[in-house]
Amino acid sequence: MAHRVLIVGGVAGGASCAARLRRLDETLEILVFDRGPHVSFANCGLPYFVGNVIADERTLLVASRELFRDRFNIDVHTRHDVVAIDRERKTIQVRDLASGTERVERYHTLVLSPGAAPIRPPMPGIDLPGIFAVRTIPDSVRIRSWIDERKPAHALVVGGGFIGLEMAENLAHRGLGITVLEKLPQVMPPLDPEMAEPVRAHLAARGVDVRLGDGLVRFEAAGDEIVAVTESGARIRAGLVILAIGVRPETGLAVAAGLPLGPRGGILVDEQMRTGDPNVFAVGDAVEVRDVVTGQEVVLPLAGPANRQGRVAADAICGRTSRFRGVQATAVVGVFGLTVASTGASEKGLRRAGVTAFERVYLHPGHHAGYYPGAKPIHLKLLFEVPGGRILGAQAVGLEGVEKRIDVIATAIQMRGTVRDLAEAELCYAPQFGGAKDPVNLAGMIAVNHLDGDMPLAEWTRLDVEDCLVVDVRDPDEFAAGHVPRAVNVPLGELRRRYAKLPRNRPLALCCGVGQRAYYAVRFLAQQGFSVANLSGGYETYRALCAAGVIPTPVTPR
Numbered sequence: 325m326a327h328r329v330l331i332v333g334g335v336a337g338g339a340s341c342a343a344r345l346r347r348l349d350e351t352l353e354i355l356v357f358d359r360g361p362h363v364s365f366a367n368c369g370l371p372y373f374v375g376n377v378i379a380d381e382r383t384l385l386v387a388s389r390e391l392f393r394d395r396f397n398i399d400v401h402t403r404h405d406v407v408a409i410d411r412e413r414k415t416i417q418v419r420d421l422a423s424g425t426e427r428v429e430r431y432h433t434l435v436l437s438p439g440a441a442p443i444r445p446p447m448p449g450i451d452l453p454g455i456f457a458v459r460t461i462p463d464s465v466r467i468r469s470w471i472d473e474r475k476p477a478h479a480l481v482v483g484g485g486f487i488g489l490e491m492a493e494n495l496a497h498r499g500l501g502i503t504v505l506e507k508l509p510q511v512m513p514p515l516d517p518e519m520a521e522p523v524r525a526h527l528a529a530r531g532v533d534v535r536l537g538d539g540l541v542r543f544e545a546a547g548d549e550i551v552a553v554t555e556s557g558a559r560i561r562a563g564l565v566i567l568a569i570g571v572r573p574e575t576g577l578a579v580a581a582g583l584p585l586g587p588r589g590g591i592l593v594d595e596q597m598r599t600g601d602p603n604v605f606a607v608g609d610a611v612e613v614r615d616v617v618t619g620q621e622v623v624l625p626l627a628g629p630a631n632r633q634g635r636v637a638a639d640a641i642c643g644r645t646s647r648f649r650g651v652q653a654t655a656v657v658g659v660f661g662l663t664v665a666s667t668g669a670s671e672k673g674l675r676r677a678g679v680t681a682f683e684r685v686y687l688h689p690g691h692h693a694g695y696y697p698g699a700k701p702i703h704l705k706l707l708f709e710v711p712g713g714r715i716l717g718a719q720a721v722g723l724e725g726v727e728k729r730i731d732v733i734a735t736a737i738q739m740r741g742t743v744r745d746l747a748e749a750e751l752c753y754a755p756q757f758g759g760a761k762d763p764v765n766l767a768g769m770i771a772v773n774h775l776d777g778d779m780p781l782a783e784w785t786r787l788d789v790e791d792c793l794v795v796d797v798r799d800p801d802e803f804a805a806g807h808v809p810r811a812v813n814v815p816l817g818e819l820r821r822r823y824a825k826l827p828r829n830r831p832l833a834l835c836c837g838v839g840q841r842a843y844y845a846v847r848f849l850a851q852q853g854f855s856v857a858n859l860s861g862g863y864e865t866y867r868a869l870c871a872a873g874v875i876p877t878p879v880t881p882r
């Protein structure tokens with residue numbers, strides 16, 4: 325009798341597991357069940373389908389039932405809900421949603437890839453018409469129809485994470501005015517606040533009404549529209565509401581079958597994606613995996629890990645020794661032309677995990693050589709271990725070339741690289757693509773300069789605490805346009821003439837526009853015997869830290 329593998333959920337993790345199984349073993353009997361009308365569809369494309377950037381629904385269908393049957397001899401059952409698992413008998417109970425009938429299917433091996441469901445908080449008015457979440461093609465078809473038929477003028481997007489912001493962009497593309505309501509004091513929660521600040525500013529500049537630090541309390545019907553009432557008492561009127569406040573792993577089936585969950589509420593699996601039962605595997609958004617940077621267990625709903633886990637599970641089922649290495653949360657999102665990307669841990673994530681021996685550098689280099697027309701700044705933050713220099717994470721925001729830098733750093737993290745590897749990395753260079761010192765090299769070099777004591781980094785958040793003198797080495801007109809409170813201005817070009825008047829009994833914190841001129845000043849002053857450090861990222865970073873509320877001190881008014 326053929327070994328029978330049943331797979332619950334036929335999208336990212338389930339479909340990749342099924343296809344890999346077939347590539348490895350022609351003798352397996354493989355059946356996939358999905359309660360939805362499609363398998364292997366592009367959930368990541370759904371916001372763009374709503375925005376009509378992807379106009380044809382069929383484009384979202386990566387593979388069909390027929391393709392699975394004809395190309396891979398895989399038996400796909402859509403509109404089939406798996407309602408129970410009997411691990412002793414090794415069977416599942418399946419409900420055919422078209423006929424309403426139920427049947428029992430036996431397995432030798434079961435793979436769960438049920439994904440994660442959008443969170444719908446139980447609050448008054450949550451079931452009013454016009455309030456949507458985005459998970460499936462039918463969800464996005466309903467949103468499109470609502471827009472086409474009702475022609476709402478304004479949409480409320482609840483949640484400022486990546487799905488919320490993609491939906492905001494796409495609804496704006498459809499001509500709707502947008503309010504984004506986010507309970508946290510920042511958009512893009514995976515980022516540190518000062519890195520999310522340019523994203524907020526960009527949204528505001530595109531006319532999006534961004535409300536931070538305010539949560540939803542209830543919805544009320546108001547004629548054809550909905551009023552969202554918030555904790556602050558604000559009443560936001562909208563003809564369409566998108567709930568994008570996160571997802572919850574679909575663990576109901578696993579829990580009912582007695583499979584253990586992990587501390588973060590995902591299905592517990594080993595490195596080969598095996599659950600507490602050796603005959604049951606689980607992959608994707610529903611499982612809990614190890615974060616390779618912090619070592620902590622996490623639930624990370626992203627397509628890349630789901631696909632890789634599906635592959636690992638298939639390998640394991642076929643007797644191979646592949647292991648899932650863990651996740652590092654590499655992600656990217658486009659927001660009204662801005663690219664926002666991150667990999668590894670954020671500063672707040674490190675603190676949550678109890679990691680304290682780390683440093684950070686900020687830089688704002690152009691995405692390609694400055695002398696070639698059109699260079700756009702990339703705002704980059706790199707976190708690394710001290711004193712060892714292991715790379716812990718990076719975040720970047722900019723108009724061009726952002727994801728390329730984060731992908732390079734992501735690869736270095738996966739190889740357990742250090743900032744010295746970034747400094748040495750040999751990357752593509754021609755004027756229209758990068759710099760002879762790429763932003764990735766520069767980030768590594770700045771970090772190495774700190775580790776080697778050539779350019780110690782000053783702590784922005786400790787300026788008020790430590791008795792240091794901020795020396796701003798920009799030109800007087802730049803200084804006059806805004807500077808750190810109590811800073812003195814000694815332009816770099818005058819430093820060699822004027823340095824003798826600087827105090828030798830206080831540490832000096834050097835500041836400039838983005839950190840480069842301050843670096844030259846640090847090197848000069850250090851060799852004259854001063855105690856010096858660089859305020860990483862310069863005044864550009866200072867403004868973002870102030871705007872995000874990380875530094876309470878306001879920018880000196882002029």
Ligand code: FAD
Binds near residue numbers: 608
């Ligand atoms: P899913 O792909 O969600 O598949 C689970 C399937 O299982 C579903 O079809 C469900 O109907 C079915 N199912 C569940 N329970 C049962 C049951 N009992 N019986 C039968 N069928 C069942 N990730 C990125 O990395 N980049 C992106 O840009 C990105 N954009 C996204 C945009 C949106 C709008 C959404 C919703 C997600 C996005 N994601 C993105 C996340 C990514 O899609 C998921 O991480 C990935 O699809 C998870 O794969 P999965 O196999 O675990 O679950």
